Amino acid sequence: MPPAASLPVHIPLGTKPMGIWASLQASRRNVLNIIPAIATRQPMVSGRTGKRWHMVMDPAANRRVLLEEVDNYPKSLVTKNLLRPAIGESLFIAEGAHWRWQRRAAAPVFSHRNVMNLAPIMTAAAERSCQRIAAAGPRAVDMAEDMVRTTFDVIAEVTFSGDGTFDADAVHGAIDAYISEAGKISLFDLLGFPDWVPRPGRVMSGGAVKQMKRVADEAVEARRARGPDGVPDLLDLLLEGEDPKTKRQMNTAELRDNLLTFIVAGHETTALTLAWSLYLCAFDQEVQDRARAEVRDVLGDRACEGADVENLPYIRQIIDEALRLYPPAGVISRTAQADDTLCGREVKRGDTVILPIYALHRSHLLWDDPDAFRPERFADRKAIDRYAYLPFGDGPRICIGASFAIQEAVIILATLLNRYRFTPVKGRNPDPVMILTLRPEGGVWLEAEAV
Numbered sequence: 167m168p169p170a171a172s173l174p175v176h177i178p179l180g181t182k183p184m185g186i187w188a189s190l191q192a193s194r195r196n197v198l199n200i201i202p203a204i205a206t207r208q209p210m211v212s213g214r215t216g217k218r219w220h221m222v223m224d225p226a227a228n229r230r231v232l233l234e235e236v237d238n239y240p241k242s243l244v245t246k247n248l249l250r251p252a253i254g255e256s257l258f259i260a261e262g263a264h265w266r267w268q269r270r271a272a273a274p275v276f277s278h279r280n281v282m283n284l285a286p287i288m289t290a291a292a293e294r295s296c297q298r299i300a301a302a303g304p305r306a307v308d309m310a311e312d313m314v315r316t317t318f319d320v321i322a323e324v325t326f327s328g329d330g331t332f333d334a335d336a337v338h339g340a341i342d343a344y345i346s347e348a349g350k351i352s353l354f355d356l357l358g359f360p361d362w363v364p365r366p367g368r369v370m371s372g373g374a375v376k377q378m379k380r381v382a383d384e385a386v387e388a389r390r391a392r393g394p395d396g397v398p399d400l401l402d403l404l405l406e407g408e409d410p411k412t413k414r415q416m417n418t419a420e421l422r423d424n425l426l427t428f429i430v431a432g433h434e435t436t437a438l439t440l441a442w443s444l445y446l447c448a449f450d451q452e453v454q455d456r457a458r459a460e461v462r463d464v465l466g467d468r469a470c471e472g473a474d475v476e477n478l479p480y481i482r483q484i485i486d487e488a489l490r491l492y493p494p495a496g497v498i499s500r501t502a503q504a505d506d507t508l509c510g511r512e513v514k515r516g517d518t519v520i521l522p523i524y525a526l527h528r529s530h531l532l533w534d535d536p537d538a539f540r541p542e543r544f545a546d547r548k549a550i551d552r553y554a555y556l557p558f559g560d561g562p563r564i565c566i567g568a569s570f571a572i573q574e575a576v577i578i579l580a581t582l583l584n585r586y587r588f589t590p591v592k593g594r595n596p597d598p599v600m601i602l603t604l605r606p607e608g609g610v611w612l613e614a615e616a617v
C-alpha cells in the first residue's frame with residue numbers, strides 16, 4: 167500500500183457501528199461518514215436505522231438493481247420528495263409510463279451531433295475562465311468556485327440562450343439557494359430515518375423556487391413565440407422533441423421542469439468533476455505534465471474544440487479517474503418494491519437499497535490501490551467491469567447528460583492545462599464532503615502560472 171502522503175484527499179471511513187443518533191449527527195456533517203469502512207472490503211452491508219437498509223457494492227447486484235430488475239427498484243421516495251418542489255414530475259423523478267415517454271422525447275436532444283454542435287459554447291466558457299484566472303494575477307484562485315461559474319455559463323447558454331428576458335444571475339442564485347436548502351434535508355432522509363426524527367427547517371425557500379419557475383416559464387414562452395435561431399440549443403431541441411411511440415410533446419410546464427432538471431442535475435456535477443480533476447492534476451505534477459504534453463501536441467496554442475475531444479485520451483482518463491475517486495453523485499438510493507435476493511441476502515419489500523458509489527469506486531475487491539490516483543487504469547476501458555464504475559448510474563435511468571458532461575469537462579480541462587500550470591497552495595487541501603453532491607469543502611485553491 168502506498169504511504170498516506172502519496173494519496174489524494176479521502177475520508178477515513180468509520181470502523182465502529184453507529185446507533186441512530188450517532189449516524190444522524192455524523193451524516194449531518196458529511197453523508198460519507200455513514201459509509202462504514204467495511205463497505206470497501208465487502209460486497210454488501212446491511213443494517214437498520216429506523217428502516218432496514220442495504221449498501222450494495224457488488225457489480226452483479228448493481229446490475230440487477232439498475233438493469234435486470236429495474237421496475238422493482240424505483241428511486242427512493244426521499245430523493246423524489248426532495249427534488250419535486252423544484253423540478254416537478256420531470257425526467258429525473260418520474261417513473262413508469264410518465265418517465266418513459268419523456269425519456270424517449272428527450273433522447274435526441276443529447277445525440278452526438280447535437281452535443282457536438284454545442285461545443286463552441288463550452289470552448290468560449292473555457293476561454294472566459296482563462297481570462298478570469300489571468301485577471302486574478304499572481305493570487306491563488308479557488309478553482310472550485312470558478313468551475314461552478316464556468317459550467318453555469320455553459321448550461322445557461324445552452325438552455326435559455328439569447329433570450330433577453332432571461333436573467334441568468336437570478337436563476338443561478340435561486341438554484342444555488344434551493345440546492346443548499348435541499349441538501350440540509352437529504353441527510354436526514356437518506357437512510358430512511360423514521361418520520362418522528364425531527365428535521366431542521368423543512369421549509370423549502372418557496373420564494374426562490376417560484377422565482378426560478380417564473381423565469382423559466384417566461385423563457386419557454388418567449389422561445390416558442392420566436393422559434394429557433396441558429397444552432398439549436400437544448401430548449402429548441404426539447405421543444406421539437408416528440409415521443410416517437412405516442413407522438414406526445416411537452417407542454418410549457420413539462421418543458422420548464424425538464425430544463426430546470428438539466429440545470430440542477432448538470433451544472434454542479436460537471437463543475438465538481440472539473441474541480442476535482444484540477445485538484446488531482448495539481449496533486450500529481452507528473453500526470454499534469456503528461457496531460458499538457460498531450461494537449462500541446464493536439465492543440466498547439468489554441469483552445470480545445472469539440473472535434474479535439476476524441477484525440478485527447480489521457481485528458482479523458484484523468485476525468486474518468488476523478489469521477490472514480492470523487493463521484494459527484496456519491497450515493498444513489500432505491501426502494502425495493504418486492505422481496506428479492508442480492509448477494510445471497512434477503513431484501514424485503516420496502517427496504518432501502520443504497521448504492522454508495524463512493525465506496526464501490528474504492529472497493530479493495532474491485533480496484534488495485536483503490537485510493538491512489540492513477541488515470542492509466544482507464545487506458546483500457548474494456549478491462550473495467552461496467553457495473554464496478556457507475557459515476558453516471560446505469561441501465562435505463564443512466565444519466566442522459568453523460569456525454570454532454572464528458573465533452574464539456576474535456577474541453578475545459580484541456581484548455582486550462584494548455585494555458586496554466588496549476589500547483590497546490592500549502593495547507594489548503596479540500597475536504598471531500600458529501601451533502602447532496604460530493605464537494606471539495608474549503609475550495610480547490612491553486613496557484614496558476616501561465617505556460
Ligand code: HEM
Pocket residue numbers: 241257258259269427428429431432433435436439493494495498499556557558559560562563564565566567568570571572
Ligand atoms: C459529471 C456530471 C454528471 C454526473 C456525475 C451525473 C450523474 C448522474 C447520475 C448518477 C444519474 C442517475 C441517478 C440515479 O440513477 O439515481 C443521473 C441522471 C440524470 N442526469 Fe446526470 N450527471 C451529470 C451531468 C448531467 C448533465 C450535464 C445533465 C443534463 C444537461 C444531466 C441530466 C440528468 C438527467 C435528466 C438524469 C435523469 C435521467 C433519467 O432518470 O432518465 N446530468 N446523472
